[in-house]
Amino acid sequence: MAVEVAANIRKGNIIEHTDGHLYSVLKAESFRPGKGTPTTTIEMRRISDGTKTVITTKTQEKLEKAFVEEVDHTYLYQDGDNYVFMHPETFEQIYVSGAMVGDMAPFLQENMTVILQMFNGDPVSITLPPRVTVEITETEPVVKGQTASSSYKPAMTDIGVRVMVPPHIDAGTRVVVNTEDSSYLERAKD
Incomplete structure (x- = not known):
């Protein structure tokens, strides 16, 4: 300690x-x-x-x-209330409870590399990558007279997270979202 x-x-x-x-x-x-x-x-x-x-x-x-070891793991899949992660070198699978993942769960994507904080060999916390690319599935129409720099409109993503996006973003557009506060960062470059 x-x-x-x-x-x-x-x-x-x-x-x-x-x-x-x-x-x-x-x-x-x-x-x-x-x-x-x-x-x-x-x-x-x-x-x-x-x-x-x-x-x-x-x-x-x-x-x-507490002294915790930070270890990279790959997210595999959800198993009931648990999430399964794999150590990339030993291929050991670890089950993490849904309570520990919390409101970060929608951002988990298959084969995503996350950091698991381990204490005495048990996972105690999870850190996601700071940004994730998602697709906008629906947005509200732009109100006439809004300018792009001053206002945002609500949008729904393919992972079920609501995000405020600039007026020029429409359904089908891929965007980069901050995993910490679900805020829009930029249009995806892919």
């Missing part, structure tokens, strides 16, 4: 909380008021059962950061 100052905790880190359980950090924000003590609010999910917790600590307070 490594000791880390609360201000340095980032999304995706695995920390051991005072209750002895491992938690995956979902969001961490530091707040520095003009007067008073700076604080860090950390939203995290308990790895063992998926319970979400939010803690607020002093920014300089020390937290135990």
Whole structure:
């Protein structure tokens, strides 16, 4: 275990909380008021059962950061509530629970390389590639008078995720989407 100052905790880190359980950090924000003590609010999910917790600590307070190994794996398929990943060199298959994958599940594509954070040989967290290419299946019509630079319209993708896209994007267009917040990045270059 490594000791880390609360201000340095980032999304995706695995920390051991005072209750002895491992938690995956979902969001961490530091707040520095003009007067008073700076604080860090950390939203995290308990790895063992998926319970979400939010803690607020002093920014300089020390937290135990678990040593996790980051290993590339290839996504194979969904098996019931679990997702199956394969180690590219040993061909060992690992089952990851749907609760751990969470709202990232629609972005998983066959043969996609992801990073699994492993603690004592068990997966504790998953990191997807930062961007994924999807196809727009339907969009709303453009409102007359809208300019391309200032407004976006809702669109549905082939993976079932809603994305706000520029007015010139129509159904059938392939676009690149940010996997972290489901935002439109650019038109695909393929």
